[in-house]
Amino acid sequence: MRPAPQEGTRPRVVAIADTDSYVKWAAALVGGVGERWDASLLVLETPLVVSDAQLAAALSGSGLPRDRVARVSYGGLAARLADLRPDAVVIGARGPLVRVLARDLAALERRPVVVTGLPGISIPATRKAVVYRLQSDLFVVHSRREVREFGALSARTGYAHRYALATLPFARGARVAGGVSAEARDDRPARSDLVFATQAKVPAEREDRLRVARLLVRAAQADPSRRVVVKLRAASGEHQTHAEEDGYPELLASLGPLPPNLVTSTGSMRAALAGAEGLVTVSSTAAIEAIAAGIPVIALDIFGVSPQLINETLADADLLAGEEDVVARRFRHPDPEWLDDNYFHAPEADDWVEAVEELLAQRSARGLPARAAFPRRGGALRDAWERRIALGRSDTSAAGTAAYIVGLPLRTGVRLIHRVRRAVMGPAQQPGPAGSSTQVRSTSAVRTSTTRTS
Structure with missing residues (x-):
């Protein structure tokens, strides 16, 4: 990655991603902003990190130059962010890793705006996707329908989020x-x-x-x-x-x-x-x-x-x-x-860039309010466990190792209980993504479904 330019008028935005779909999404999302931002991408080394070939494929057509991309270990991430001094960070990762990185960013004295999102079709909106990303300031989705459904999910659950609309990067430029x-x-x-x-x-x-x-x-x-x-x-x-x-x-x-x-x-x-x-x-x-x-x-x-x-x-x-x-x-x-x-909404319906810049102005004027993580028990040991699960071997901390030794048998027991419960209840009684019963629509009912969602 070439050195970041000296302090100027353009916001400095750093994306962090690790896996194939999220690297492709994050690179195209920030690469599509053009010269409006000073954008770069850090590819975080995790057990599922992209290969060089996958990275090259992800960057193809993204708009983000290769010299604005660098690999970084989790142990070196804090120092790299301190050097780059980002105004905003876009986290493109699976939910457990978003939770860990957002928590790290929240602990900074002058934290950046934290943006997250999902890399593709995100219907149905799920509680899990929202809960993992609670410490993000902005949640990017890619259709009017997704804005409505995620907003409705937040209203039902009380997990407040600010959602913004961006054209799915892979659909950008279509006429x-x-x-x-x-x-x-x-x-x-x-x-x-x-x-x-x-x-x-x-x-x-x-x-x-x-x-x-x-x-x-x-x-x-x-x-x-x-x-x-x-x-x-x-x-x-x-x-x-x-x-x-x-x-x-x-x-x-x-x-x-x-x-x-x-x-x-x-x-x-x-x-x-x-x-x-x-x-x-x-x-x-x-x-x-x-x-x-x-x-x-x-x-x-x-x-x-x-x-x-x-x-x-x-x-x-x-x-x-x-x-x-x-x-x-x-x-x-x-x-x-x-x-x-x-x-495939009109490009002028996109509001995610403006939403980020509004948050940047708020950060500059009076700072950003703290965003609480999902409440859970366990304190520092739970934090270490979640970091170890999200990062795998990339987490080399003693706390992560200790939490893994303690937590693995507990998780195995909980999963066994859930399997037994599912076997007793049967698939028809299992809760769906939004807490409702799982249903499979027959293909004969599909032809009239458009009128219910347009």
């Missing part, structure tokens, strides 16, 4: 008319790939993931002249934001000899979409990136629609389709009425 951007129409004949966007946790069950793998083989066999590209989130040995079991390379290999036009890719999604005729996913945010580029989408309906599948908003866009549609490549553009409320 969408009826679901097809003007740029994409020009080169449509050159695009022939069916791109499948993998996800680590959706679907969760091995048999469901095998079903998808078999579907991809069928799609490749149906037209040997066109490729089926399985877009992986990580190469062998690399990490993802969420741990993946039953990865698609292994699942596909278990099916025997594969068609030569079925290939995998670990490059950027942007590069994969450059040759895409259409995109297939269950619920990946890659669907939004594809729509922004004018590329039609299929959101697989074969597992239903539920909060756990994170596909409710794609269902409302009328993007659901089944296996035969995938094989025949009958891709869909979103319902035009869905766009404005879901990730």
Whole structure:
């Protein structure tokens, strides 16, 4: 990272991120502000930190130059922040790590404005996402619907947050008319790939993931002249934001000899979409990136629609389709009425930059009020435990080691109790993300859902 410029009029904003999706999000978010801020990114070394290849893919098209990015250990983070003297810090990380970093920043004598957010589709709004980020001054979301749903969640729970709207970085610059951007129409004949966007946790069950793998083989066999590209989130040995079991390379290999036009890719999604005729996913945010580029989408309906599948908003866009549609490549553009409320609002509706600058002015004039963390028992030992869980081996403190030794057996016992309780109650009685019962919408009810959310 090149040295930060001398004190000037531009706010100094530092993003901190570690995993693939959050590094991509944070780099594009602050990189999109241009010269308005002096922006940089610190890639925090954690057990799930991006590789150099993943970092390069994340920075591609982000607007953030490579010399404004540096890696840093947790042990060296405080000193690096002291050198950079940020006016604001954007934390792009999983909830447990946001909680740790926000707590560290809150302890500073003249703390920066703390901004956080989620890197993709965030419907349904969840209590956990809010609770982990309570010590942040601003929570960035990416659609009008997300502003409403997170605001309603805060009102129900009493966990106060200030939410601000930002165009999802991967949808920035799209000129969408009826679901097809003007740029994409020009080169449509050159695009022939069916791109499948993998996800680590959706679907969760091995048999469901095998079903998808078999579907991809069928799609490749149906037209040997066109490729089926399985877009992986990580190469062998690399990490993802969420741990993946039953990865698609292994699942596909278990099916025997594969068609030569079925290939995998670990490059950027942007590069994969450059040759895409259409995109297939269950619920990946890659669907939004594809729509922004004018590329039609299929959101697989074969597992239903539920909060756990994170596909409710794609269902409302009328993007659901089944296996035969995938094989025949009958891709869909979103319902035009869905766009404005879901990730494709007008750029002038964005208010996150103005919200940050309002907080910066408040900080300069009279300082920022303290924001309380979620109340919990345990004091310093609990803090050390949470830091160790969030950072893993990257936390080398004696307190973290002691807390881990004490806390691990306790956590194992609590999880066992929860498993027994779930087995007794059954899945139908389990609370959903917002405290309601889990429900799976049948695909037959999806077609009329747009009118309920627009």
